[in-house]
Amino acid sequence: MAENDVILETRGLTMRFGGVVAVNNVDFSMKEGELRCLIGPNGAGKSTFFKCLTRQYKPSAGQVFFRGADITSDITFQIARRGIGIKTQVPSVFDGLSVHENIWLSARRHHKTRAANKITDQIIERVGLGHATKQLVGRLAHGERQWVELGIVLTGEPKLILLDEPTAGMTGDEVGRTTELIREINRQAALIVVEHDMQFIKAIAQKVTVFHHGQILVEDTMINILSNQQVRDVYLGKHAV
Amino acid sequence: MTDLMTSFRRFDSSRHGTWVVAGVMVVLLFILPVLDDPLLLLQVRYYISMIILALSMAFIWGFGGIMCFGQSMFFGLGGYAYAIAVGNFGESTAPFFLAMIVPALFAAFLGYFMFFGRLNDVYVAVITLAVTLALYYFINSTSGDEYTIGKARLMGFNGISSIRKFNWPGDSTALLSANHLFYFAMGLLIATYVGLKLLLGSTFGRVVVAVKENELRAELLGYDVRLYKLAVFVIGAAIAGLAGCLSINYKNFISPNAFHLSLAAQIIMWVLVGGVGTLLGPIIGCVVLLYVSFILGTGASGGGLNTYLIFGLIVMIFVLVIPQGIVPTLRDWREQGGRYRRMTAGAVLSMAEQLPASSRAPVRAFGERMLGLAPPSGHSGNKG
Structure with a gap:
């Protein structure tokens, strides 16, 4: 197969909620090791697209392929086991447990207890939460909880990572650190990043996909996207498309 | 600072609690x-x-x-x-x-x-x-x-x-x-x-x-x-x-x-009263409520009181006043107590620094004892 290096592909992916079509017949494809940015105005269907990929929603129609395998009928935990990790828009972490326990639970999924302990310490160091190991995650600041979730996702060593607004609630410095971390992660895994922060997108983007009304509007490099009249109209609310 | 940490950990240890509870059970066994x-x-x-x-x-x-x-x-x-x-x-x-x-x-x-x-x-x-x-x-x-x-x-x-x-x-x-x-x-x-x-x-x-x-x-x-x-x-x-x-x-x-249904509801009450999320809590809740119902049932209370009415009241009081249940609430109090004790000890220690050297030692020793630390040898020991 010539598609050997395609890591993720959707064919005609559609998600309807009653009369609302949140994701409309999306044909999306990306390669191994790619870092793809997903942008679009609020309600464009980006988060719903992510939820369809991880089967938090069951797509109304269409198929999802991961590394050539049809994963449309897999359920959430099976998709996770195949190597897709996701950081959700509202941080999904274990608020009542310590930072260490959060990361450990992710590490233990793939390793024996002793190895998991070691990996946990490494990851906590890597995301810079060494000072808060024993603290309950629910008591951390929003930005720090984002880090915890990133740590949880990284620990699973996924082949494809979906990041839904990873810099929300972070300070300027923290955004900088996230940018570095994402570049670093990209050496081992493909990434799809949903973000509204254009500075951040500019800093990391290779190829950008623009969503609008549940469909792919354009797909191009960041420079071309920025000068694209259609995209400007969509963001500024002109009645285009 | 590390000393503060160790004393904090002593207050935080739920593991010791397990052995205490199991120990009490073993003692009762014999x-x-x-x-x-x-x-x-x-x-x-x-x-x-x-x-x-x-x-x-x-x-x-x-x-x-x-x-x-x-x-x-x-x-x-x-x-x-x-x-x-x-x-x-x-x-x-x-x-x-x-x-x-x-x-x-x-x-x-x-x-x-x-x-x-x-x-x-x-x-x-x-x-x-x-x-x-x-x-x-x-x-x-x-x-x-x-x-x-x-x-x-x-x-x-x-x-x-x-x-x-x-x-x-x-x-x-x-x-x-x-x-x-x-x-x-x-x-x-x-x-x-x-x-x-x-x-x-x-x-x-x-x-x-x-x-x-x-x-x-x-x-x-x-x-x-x-x-x-x-x-x-x-x-x-x-x-x-x-x-x-x-x-x-x-x-x-x-x-x-x-x-x-009455048993099904009672089980939930035991856990609710004792504390959801603990094992000791429901044990305590169970014993206390069973004893209450025993007293009410035997008429030792003077009779005439409906057990279920009293249970309903107890649950309402718990939900309104101590929604966490007995054991988690006591645990919070103990941690709070520990915090106050450490704060006071800190104040006593800093006060000791202000005192003239002659009377400093006993005040400092007192503060250290409050913190739960053994007085460092060669410190207060020499002077006292």
Whole structure:
């Protein structure tokens, strides 16, 4: 197969909620090791697209392929086991447990207890939460909880990572650190990043996909996207498309 | 600073608590029979069976996050399984295990539909409530002669009486004495408590708690949450069945009331009052509420008070005033107390620095003692 290096592909992916079509017949494809940015105005269907990929929603129609395998009928935990990790828009972490326990639970999924302990310490160091190991995650600041979730996702060593607004609630410095971390992660895994922060997108983007009304509007490099009249109209609310 | 940390850790150690509780149980195990009070032993055996039932609910609700409104069904199933099996076999070893196996199988069957069908908490509560009531009415209607399993009649609302007690394994003629029955029950309580603690500390237990904390994240990590919930439900059912079997060995009798709503509700009250998310809490809640109902029931209170009315009041007071339950609230107080003590000690120590050198030592020693530190040698020791 010539598609050997395609890591993720959707064919005609559609998600309807009653009369609302949140994701409309999306044909999306990306390669191994790619870092793809997903942008679009609020309600464009980006988060719903992510939820369809991880089967938090069951797509109304269409198929999802991961590394050539049809994963449309897999359920959430099976998709996770195949190597897709996701950081959700509202941080999904274990608020009542310590930072260490959060990361450990992710590490233990793939390793024996002793190895998991070691990996946990490494990851906590890597995301810079060494000072808060024993603290309950629910008591951390929003930005720090984002880090915890990133740590949880990284620990699973996924082949494809979906990041839904990873810099929300972070300070300027923290955004900088996230940018570095994402570049670093990209050496081992493909990434799809949903973000509204254009500075951040500019800093990391290779190829950008623009969503609008549940469909792919354009797909191009960041420079071309920025000068694209259609995209400007969509963001500024002109009645285009 | 590190000293502060160690003293903080001492206040935070829930692990020591486990050994204290288990230790108290072991002490009771040896002391109570020596008192030579058969009535007391009998009474304690009743409490033990109820405490084990409380532990089963504490586990599935407090740690597994499964709100089972019909935990009494497994208690009843365990009891009936024992009663029917022992009536048939005339020997208690296999029935003892069946008392855990039957409820566990039933829980596996029921739980499969609930958890693999992805029902949410409210539906789980409603379904378990409905099932226990269905069993209650079913067993109630089995007084006819046609309802027999092997040699044992179900007896319907009359209940099954004069059920054989435990015998030594393999020798059906050697029944356990009252003391031995107590040792056996207490031993099982200790095993249940320590076993649950060990389970909760294991990888399985940690994942179970994670599933309760955030089901979605646990699943996104690749854990099959349906399986974990089912396992918790089944383990809880087996423990409740064990309680049912022990309770029969206390009163030689079982009736459909084992499935009744009032018991189902009481189990929830024990956990609620003692503290959801702990094992010690429900033990305390169970003992306290049983004792309250004993006092009200015997009329020692002057009589005329409705037990359920009082229970309703107690639950309302707890929900409004101490919603966390007894044990978590005490734990908070202790931590708070520790914080105040350390703050005061810090103030005393800094005050000591301001004092003239001659009177500094005793004040500092006092502050250090408040912090719970041994006075550093060569410091205050030299001067004093």
